[in-house]
Amino acid sequence: MDRGKYAKYVMLGPAVVVTLAASLYPMYFALVTSFRDWRLSRSLVPQDFVGFDNYVRAFQDERFLNSFIVTIKYIVISVSMSIVLGLLMALLLQRKNWLNTITKTLMILPFAVSPALRGFSWKFMLNPQYGAFDKIVDTVFPFMADINWLADPLWALIMLAITEVWGWSPLVALMFIGGLGTINPEITEAASLDGANEWQVFWRITLPLLSPIILLVTLLRIIFSLKIFDQIVTMTGGGPGDATQALNYFVYLNGFKFFDFGYASALGYLLLILMLIAAFFYVRSLLGGNES
Amino acid sequence: MKIKKFASIFALLTGLLVLAACQPQTVEVIKEVPVEVEKIVEVEKEVVKEVEVIKEVEVEKIVEVEVEAMAEEPDAVPYNLTPGKPYDGTTVNFLICCPTAGQFAAWQKSVDEFTELTGISVEFANEPWGSFQERIVTESIAGTGAFDAVVWPDSWGPSFSNTLQPLEPLIERDGIDYMDDYPPAFLEAGTFNDHIYGIPVRTHAFVTFYRQDVFDDLGLEAPTTWTEVLEAGRTIQAETDMAGLSNYYGVGSAQNLFVYALMLWGNGGDIFDDNYRPTFNSQAGVDAANLYASLAEIGPEAQFNNNEADARGSVQQGESAMIVGWWHFAGGFSNPEVSVEGVVGNMQHAALPAVEGKDPTGFALSIPVGISSFSRNQDAAWEWIKFISHPARDKAVVMDKSDPATNTVVASHTSVITDPEVNEVNGGIHAAAAPGLENSRLMPLIPEWAEVSSIMETAINEIVLGADAQSTLDEAAADVEAVMERSGYYKDQ
Known part of the structure; x- marks a missing residue:
């Protein structure tokens, strides 16, 4: 019995060591680097410790502040759209029939598409000369025909969010369908018998009962939205101007384009702090849900 | 007890791994050029003599x-x-x-x-x-x-x-x-x-490419100045369903600086002065930015987000009649696998346009x-x-x-x-x-160029999209100056 116990730790050991080495060590190294001056163009190895200079610089750097604001705007647009759309899709697809079953199976496909490919595809679709999306919008909403989607700061950000929503909404919908399935139909039936209309049932009963899942999905989406990168590279390059230069992309620019690893590490840690805050609430709500 | 032992071994292993990783980085740079064996050197000398002879001969x-x-x-x-x-x-x-x-x-x-x-x-x-x-x-x-x-x-x-x-x-x-x-x-x-x-x-080298068939049909001559490029582009847009000039205004790889820099230099301006203080926000720089932005009038709709490859693609697809770019574009323009009928065999090239009243400048x-x-x-x-x-x-x-x-x-x-x-x-x-x-x-050969060009390309893109050239370039120049200062360029000034 004891031997069996020991064996499982031995078997797990190498994987745990590799995992820790591959995650904790880079984090430790990046933390140390964030307090050092390391511009690769000057030296191949990290240079002097500079205390909190890199962090102070971030808060004095207008480009960082811009990327922070862009990220917040992006999160608000992307998360709210995917929650609303996901919920609508879930309400439409919650009834069990063969058509819904097939639809739900197919819905996972957009999520399976790689973000970079999503970006390239949408860039083509949004092209004002030959893009399918652009042509459809021009036909259905002629008053929007003059919009150059990726050349307008607001529309470029919205379109970036839409690529993410396109991939995530079906998954969010599936999560909501799962949540809707846990609501006891007797509650909604009782409300209907008491004279509540469908809107009142949804607003007063379904939505409050779904709120723990909405919270979880929101936090999960915030964490993933903070990581937006691939579509920026493939669709906008951070433009027009710097209107879609989100935080993650800004970190990349400083590290791999400007070779300033000290500053990029500090920016990476600021991004990590934002993610940890979201992750803290996510885990807390997850565990809280289990306890209840 | 065994778990404790295992935990100790595990902690020890992890510690060793971290310690190993924390070792000061040793970078092995091989700077010595290995010496050739004497025999090779002697033969080499003979080859050098041979090359001396070749020097006198025509290249072909x-x-x-x-x-x-x-x-x-x-x-x-x-x-x-x-x-x-x-x-x-x-x-x-x-x-x-x-x-x-x-x-x-x-x-x-x-x-x-x-x-x-x-x-x-x-x-x-x-x-x-x-x-x-x-x-x-x-x-x-x-x-x-x-x-x-x-x-x-x-x-x-x-x-x-x-x-x-x-x-x-x-x-x-x-x-x-x-x-x-x-x-x-x-x-x-x-x-x-x-x-x-x-x-x-x-x-x-930078050259101007244009559709000879379109120019012939419309009675146009190859442009020699940017004003002529603009005029030819307007005629092409008025008389055909093509865009006049395919430009690449998008951000991401600083390619929108190519044509801007050409105009800046052609206008007598420069990116830096001798002390690496930014000067692209001078009057010459502002005029160049406005000239560059004015070309958007004769470009395809997608140009604001286009990079160089996108812009070239627009010409290869027969959507645009002119492009100013690297001479290697010629390979694609003559390849029927990537260029549509009408483009292959009809792309002509000319020297770079000059700023009106100024000498032409080259860009390599x-x-x-x-x-x-x-x-x-x-x-x-x-x-x-x-x-x-x-x-x-x-x-x-x-x-x-x-x-x-x-x-x-x-x-x-x-x-x-x-x-x-x-x-x-x-x-x-x-x-x-x-x-x-x-x-x-050439673009400035300095280690900070990636960051400087990123700031400048953003500013140029904003100007092309309608921002005021002077104030936008002033802000960009201030940001560039901060980058250069941080790198110690102005220590002795």
């Missing part, structure tokens, strides 16, 4: 003379290669980007010939352009010697020149006599801190080839570099039109660019670019 005869030299002197090999195959069996890892570039494809095709002459194999590590810089950075930091020879766009060079091998000792040792046979800008592009780190091999870009300091096959890599950079090879590549995949006009040597035979085969594009190359400018 070089290959024949090299072959004759081989016949006369059994130990001699062409292209300044080291006789006796001293690196036989070595494999050179060559990091390049853009495998579809005709010139790179031609090099790949010539590997067999090189291997036959030297016994050295060459492995091409083709990295897509989008991730090329990251690949160079990560390989440089790792210092593993994963590649022996590498190419890079000139403006990246200063950022990682500390991982490259200075080439002067090798140039001197092997009597490379064609270093003066490059336009000054091309040679300058591989030189940093007074050391040559790169030999120009993939070099580009070079992709030099160098040797990694971490390479363990530096001599073999140098053999490969000598092979691909030799004027005879340079000419052979641009003369070969047998395969669309290797069809290119990219030549680096002045003697090849001005060669009548080369010009005849390539429609005279080299002759069109040659005058511009004499006074061509």
Whole structure:
């Protein structure tokens, strides 16, 4: 019995060591680097410790502040759209029939598409000369025909969010369908018998009962939205101007384009702090849900 | 108890791993150039003598003379290669980007010939352009010697020149006599801190491309000034369903600075002054930005987000009638696999437009080839570099039109660019670019250029989209000044 116990730790050991080495060590190294001056163009190895200079610089750097604001705007647009759309899709697809079953199976496909490919595809679709999306919008909403989607700061950000929503909404919908399935139909039936209309049932009963899942999905989406990168590279390059230069992309620019690893590490840690805050609430709500 | 033991071993292992990882980084930089054996040196001297003879011969005869030299002197090999195959069996890892570039494809095709002459194999590590810089950075930091020879766009060079091998000792040792046979800008592009780190091999001059059939139909002449470009573009847009000029205003890789810089220089301005204070927000810079933005009037709708490849694609698809860009575009314009009917055979080229009332200015870009300091096959890599950079090879590549995949006009040597035979085969594009190359400018070769260009490209994009040129450039100049100050440029001022 004891031997069996020991064996499982031995078997797990190498994987745990590799995992820790591959995650904790880079984090430790990046933390140390964030307090050092390391511009690769000057030296191949990290240079002097500079205390909190890199962090102070971030808060004095207008480009960082811009990327922070862009990220917040992006999160608000992307998360709210995917929650609303996901919920609508879930309400439409919650009834069990063969058509819904097939639809739900197919819905996972957009999520399976790689973000970079999503970006390239949408860039083509949004092209004002030959893009399918652009042509459809021009036909259905002629008053929007003059919009150059990726050349307008607001529309470029919205379109970036839409690529993410396109991939995530079906998954969010599936999560909501799962949540809707846990609501006891007797509650909604009782409300209907008491004279509540469908809107009142949804607003007063379904939505409050779904709120723990909405919270979880929101936090999960915030964490993933903070990581937006691939579509920026493939669709906008951070433009027009710097209107879609989100935080993650800004970190990349400083590290791999400007070779300033000290500053990029500090920016990476600021991004990590934002993610940890979201992750803290996510885990807390997850565990809280289990306890209840 | 056993769990405790296991936990102790586990903690010990983890600790050791972290400690090992925390060891001070030792970067093994191989700076010594291995000395050749005496015999090789002597034979080498004979080859140098042979090269002295070749210098007197016309360029188009070089290959024949090299072959004759081989016949006369059994130990001699062409292209300044080291006789006796001293690196036989070595494999050179060559990091390049853009495998579809005709010139790179031609090099790949010539590997067999090189291997036959030297016994050295060459492995091409083709990295897509989008991730090329990251690949160079990560390989440089790792210092593993994963590649022996590498190419890079000139403006990246200063950022990682500390991982490259200075080439002067090798140039001197092997009597490379064609270093003066490059336009000054091309040679300058591989030189940093007074050391040559790169030999120009993939070099580009800026030219104007236009649709000859469209111009003929509308009775237009090739534009010589930007005002004429604008006027011709307006006529084309009014008379056809094509856009006048395909521009690349998008951000992401600072390509929108190419044409802007050309106008800035042509207007008498510059990016920096002698003390590296930004000056692009001067009146000349503002006028250039406004001129650049005015061209949007004759461009396709998608231009604001277009990069260089997108803009070229617009011409290849027959959507736009003109483009100002690198001469390597010619390869695609003549390839029916990537260009539509109507484009192939109808693209003509002309010298760069000048700012009205000013002298024309040239703009050059070079992709030099160098040797990694971490390479363990530096001599073999140098053999490969000598092979691909030799004027005879340079000419052979641009003369070969047998395969669309290797069809290119990219030549680096002045003697090849001005060669009548080369010009005849390539429609005279080299002759069109040659005058511009004499006074061509390069983007600043400073380690901070990536950050500076990122700030500038954002500003230019905003101006093209309607922002006020003066205030936008002023803000950008302040940001650039902060970057330069942080790097210590103004310490003594």
